[in-house]
Every structure is written in C-alpha cells, then in structure tokens.
Amino acid sequence: MADEKEPIGVIGVGWVGLVTAACFAELGHEVWARDIVPAKVESLARGEVPIHEPGLPELVAQNAERLHFTTDMAEVLEHTRLLFVCVDTPPTYSGDADLSRVESVLDELGDSSEHALVMKSTVPVGTGRSIQRRRPGTGYVSNPEFLKEGNAVADFMRPDRVVVGADDGSSEYADRVAALYAPLAAPVVTTDVASAEMIKLASNAFLATKISFINEIANVSEELGADVQEVAYGMGLDARIGPKFLQAGIGYGGSCFPKDVQALKQLAGNTGYHFQLLTAVIEVNELQKRRTIGKLQKHLGSLEGKQVALLGVAFKPDTDDIREATSLVLSGRLQGEGASVRVYDPVAARNGTSMLGGARICDSALEAIDGADAVVLVTEWPEFGELDWIGEIKARMRVPLVVDGRNFLDRERLVEAGFTYEGIGR
Numbered sequence: 001m002a003d004e005k006e007p008i009g010v011i012g013v014g015w016v017g018l019v020t021a022a023c024f025a026e027l028g029h030e031v032w033a034r035d036i037v038p039a040k041v042e043s044l045a046r047g048e049v050p051i052h053e054p055g056l057p058e059l060v061a062q063n064a065e066r067l068h069f070t071t072d073m074a075e076v077l078e079h080t081r082l083l084f085v086c087v088d089t090p091p092t093y094s095g096d097a098d099l100s101r102v103e104s105v106l107d108e109l110g111d112s113s114e115h116a117l118v119m120k121s122t123v124p125v126g127t128g129r130s131i132q133r134r135r136p137g138t139g140y141v142s143n144p145e146f147l148k149e150g151n152a153v154a155d156f157m158r159p160d161r162v163v164v165g166a167d168d169g170s171s172e173y174a175d176r177v178a179a180l181y182a183p184l185a186a187p188v189v190t191t192d193v194a195s196a197e198m199i200k201l202a203s204n205a206f207l208a209t210k211i212s213f214i215n216e217i218a219n220v221s222e223e224l225g226a227d228v229q230e231v232a233y234g235m236g237l238d239a240r241i242g243p244k245f246l247q248a249g250i251g252y253g254g255s256c257f258p259k260d261v262q263a264l265k266q267l268a269g270n271t272g273y274h275f276q277l278l279t280a281v282i283e284v285n286e287l288q289k290r291r292t293i294g295k296l297q298k299h300l301g302s303l304e305g306k307q308v309a310l311l312g313v314a315f316k317p318d319t320d321d322i323r324e325a326t327s328l329v330l331s332g333r334l335q336g337e338g339a340s341v342r343v344y345d346p347v348a349a350r351n352g353t354s355m356l357g358g359a360r361i362c363d364s365a366l367e368a369i370d371g372a373d374a375v376v377l378v379t380e381w382p383e384f385g386e387l388d389w390i391g392e393i394k395a396r397m398r399v400p401l402v403v404d405g406r407n408f409l410d411r412e413r414l415v416e417a418g419f420t421y422e423g424i425g426r
C-alpha cells in the first residue's frame with residue numbers, strides 16, 4: 001500500500017535531485033521536492049524536464065501524482081522526515097567545495113530535530129561530522145550518489161552498491177535510508193559518515209586516475225608503435241583491472257571528475273599531505289585536452305587561417321552538459337592559433353555559446369565540416385558514426401584530415417577512402 005512507504009523530501013532539484021525524486025516516486029514514495037528557483041519549479045510542475053537525461057521525462061510524467069514540486073520548505077517539512085540534500089557544491093577558486101547552498105539549507109531547518117538530513121551532494125570528508133556537531137540530537141546520514149550523466153536513471157535503479165554512512169546516534173536513520181533501497185537488491189555498504197564521504201571522492205578519483213593512466217599509455221604507444229585499443233583490451237581482461245574506464249581519449253570532463261579530483265587533492269593538502277598521484281592525474285588530463293593541437297599542426301603546419309570543425313561540444317554523449325568539456329579548451333586554443341572554428345552538437349552546442357568564444361555554432365555536422373581543413377571528433381555521439389564520411393563529408397572538406405579524439409570512427413575505412421586519420425594512442 002502506498003501509504004506504508006516513507007515520504008521523501010528532496011532539497012535542490014538539479015540533476016541529482018530530480019533523478020532522486022523521480023526514482024523514489026517510481027519506487028512508490030510520495031516525494032516533496034523543493035527548489036528555490038520558481039521558474040524551475042513551475043516548469044517541473046507542468047511536467048517539463050529542463051535537462052537532457054534519457055528516461056527522466058517519462059519517469060516524471062508516469063509519477064506526476066506522487067511528485068510534488070514546490071519552492072516552499074515548510075511544505076516539505078510538513079510532509080516528510082527524511083530530507084535528501086541534493087544542492088550544488090561547486091568548486092571555489094581555491095579548489096575547495098563551495099558549501100554555501102548546504103549552509104542555506106541548514107539555516108532554513110533551524111534546530112528542528114524531527115527532520116534527518118540525508119546528504120546526497122558530494123561534500124568534503126569531515127562535512128558530516130561538523131554538521132552533526134552543530135545539530136546535536138538530529139539524524140544525519142551520508143548517502144552519496146554515483147550517477148553517470150546520460151545513464152542516471154539506470155544507475156539509480158540498478159546501482160553497483162548503495163553507501164549509507166551514519167555515526168553513533170543516527171543508526172535508526174541509516175536503517176530507514178537503507179530500507180528505501182531494498183527493492184533495488186543492491187549491496188548496501190553501511191559505514192560511518194567520514195568513510196562514506198571518502199568512498200565517493202576516492203571512487204571518482206580512482207576512475208579519473210584510470211583514465212589519465214590509459215591516456216598516458218596511449219601517448220607513449222603513439223611513440224612506440226603500439227595500439228592503445230589493443231593494449232586496453234588485453235589489460236582489461238585481467239579481472240583485477242577490468243575493462244571499464246580504459247578508453248583513451250582527449251581527456252575527461254564533466255561536473256564531477258574535475259571537481260572531485262581537485263577537491264580530494266585539496267582536502268589532503270589541507271591536512272599537510274601532498275597527494276602527488278592526483279596532482280599528476282589532473283595535469284595529464286589538462287595536457288591531454290591540448291594534444292589535438294599538435295596533431296593538427298603535424299599535418300597542417302600553422303593553423304593560422306585554417307578552418308577546423310569540432311564534432312561534439314558535450315563532455316560526453318547523451319548529455320547537454322558542457323561543464324569542463326574538452327571542446328571548450330580546444331575551441332579557445334584553436335582560435336588562439338588563428339584558426340576559425342565551427343562546432344556542431346546534437347543537443348549541447350547552444351549551451352556553450354558564451355564559452356566557445358568566436359566559434360560558429362552550426363545546425364548540422366555537414367554545415368560544420370563544409371570547407372574544413374580538419375575535423376576533430378570531440379564527443380562520440382552515435383550519429384557521428386553514421387555520417388556519410390566516405391561520400392558527402394570527404395567531398396565537402398577542403399582537406400580530408402580527421403582527428404578522432406575518442407577512437408570512435410572506423411579507421412581502416414577512412415584511411416582506405418583517402419582520409420588522413422589521427423586517433424589517440426594508435
């Protein structure tokens with residue numbers, strides 16, 4: 001019966017908050033989701049989903065009756081006791097996390113001891129402990145999210161694990177939070193708050209390390225004549241290594257990896273520990289984003305006056321998110337070298353208008369490559385694989401040069417058709 005299910009409060013209806021709200025509603029809970037931006041709440045209440053996330057609009061529509069979007073915190077407090085905090089914790093100039101939105105939530109709650117906080121937002125290790133010191137006698141649970149953009153609904157519904165961190169005094173709430181996930185039949189890691197916070201940061205830092213590692217193997221393979229695709233396949237079959245996150249490319253981006261790796265490095269630094277490995281992971285990634293310029297220069301010489309097409313603006317396919325996307329760095333560097341840049345992305349290009357500098361934003365891949373001296377595949381959107389490379393694309397380019405930043409295209413076919421092909425690490 002629906003009324004046996006714990007009602008859920010969600011504070012902050014960004015990407016994480018909306019996925020959390022919609023998925024708990026799908027699991028049969030009444031959800032009160034609160035955001036401070038009236039326009040966002042109004043459009044959600046009309047069933048309009050403001051972000052590109054596969055499956056999410058359908059979930060919001062199917063569960064409209066159980067989803068209550070509001071700007072009014074009092075409404076959430078009246079109906080719910082577990083408050084999932086899903087507000088933004090963006091990086092500050094120092095690389096520390098900006099916790100001002102978390103602070104605002106705490107201010108609004110005052111000293112109400114009836115409501116337990118369940119922290120989904122990624123926060124520095126130690127945040128939970130400090131909040132608990134300030135709110136004694138109140139429930140606090142760390143329940144970090146591990147959602148991938150573009151796959152978030154599936155990640156929520158079929159998680160590899162659920163992490164529930166609670167300290168002495170909050171075990172009752174930890175049990176209640178763990179029970180919410182019981183229908184998902186995932187392993188539940190029950191631990192203390194600081195360890196839960198660390199699991200989140202360490203997981204993302206490890207995945208970023210894996211990417212920077214394979215990118216360095218790729219760069220060395222280019223010099224030594226090995227093919228990183230073959231190398232990654234051979235490595236990934238070792239069960240201790242595993243095949244995932246071994247795809248060499250032009251660097252990781254997005255709202256999580258760059259921020260979380262920096263945050264963990266910074267946290268360590270604050271304690272006086274120099275996290276050397278993460279320093280290298282960050283630097284490798286920054287250089288990786290820029291290596292494409294050298295690949296273009298190798299074939300075109302000076303890029304002054306050359307026309308370069310960037311296919312893909314989003315930091316990865318199936319999202320319109322451009323935060324920390326390699327496209328932004330490439331667009332700026334190419335224009336710095338005097339090239340004229342055209343970009344196309346199926347959903348994300350317009351989000352980048354102000355950050356792409358003077359790049360021309362095109363309505364189709366064909367418009368972007370028309371007359372180009374080179375094309376760079378930045379994001380592996382499936383539709384880029386289906387373009388008529390051999391026919392129309394080649395005919396429209398001034399010089400048939402492709403830098404495949406994701407080793408995504410059919411290299412043999414392109415080379416056979418007369419393209420100059422530069423991949424990553426092959």
Ligand code: UDX
Pocket residue numbers: 145146147148149150204207211244245246247248249250251252253254255256257315316
């Ligand atoms: C990531 C984590 O996966 C998720 O658990 C966490 O909660 C948030 O951060 P997300 O940022 O959505 O999710 O993207 P993800 O799919 O992990 O990819 C991140 C970046 O790494 C992308 O730019 C992607 O292109 C790049 N990447 C990924 C590689 O370059 N090679 C790989 O093998 C995998």
